[in-house]
Amino acid sequence: MSIWSGLLLFFLTVAGMEVFAYVMHRWVMHGPGWFLHESHHRPRTGRFELNDLYGAIFAIPSIVLIYGGVQGGWWEGYAWIGAGIAAYGAIYFGFHDIIVHERVRTRYLPKSSYMKRIVQAHRLHHVVNTKEGTVSFGFLVAPKPEDLKAELKRRGRAGVRAPAGADRTFAEK
Structure with a gap:
């Protein structure tokens, strides 16, 4: 070869x-x-x-x-x-x-728009701590963060964890 x-x-x-x-x-x-x-x-x-x-x-x-x-x-x-x-x-x-x-x-620190996009997409994947309701499963190719945020909002924020120090009911709202 x-x-x-x-x-x-x-x-x-x-x-x-x-x-x-x-x-x-x-x-x-x-x-x-x-x-x-x-x-x-x-x-x-x-x-x-x-x-x-x-x-x-x-x-x-x-x-x-x-x-x-x-x-x-x-x-x-x-x-x-x-x-x-x-x-x-x-x-x-x-x-x-x-x-x-x-x-x-x-x-x-990510500087290019590509690196910022895939880092943010992966972090948006991790705002959900349940098996279901997660967005962005790719690694080198990721949807726009705005689209991922809209999808999380459309799903009613199901499974989204509460921010550090916040009341746990945040994820249920």
Whole structure:
């Protein structure tokens, strides 16, 4: 396989992972996998949360594909696909865990309109702490924050958590 074919496969995989991440987040994590993901919509009490297991689970196909494509005698394209999955995971960790949730402290402040948009969309996702009623499940592609706010308002703010220090009935209003 040429380097150009491999790179194309790599970048197509990174792009395809956005679709996979949306589907998994919307219908698995906010569905039957809520028992793990719920910890991510609650204040973290330690360094880790149950939701972190998803990172380990999603790393397995990447590791298997890279190994198979490099050492296992499989089609070498599998290594490029595995590398694309790993790259998406690294992008996700950098954006989601470092920039948005500040699990690793930095002095980074989003300046571009794109970065501001996806950070705000993810934060609007987290104003809802229930399995249902959440908006914005994507990661690299996100709706406009104004549209997300309008959708939350249309839903009657169901599941929206109260601001820190506010009466808990706020979320029910």
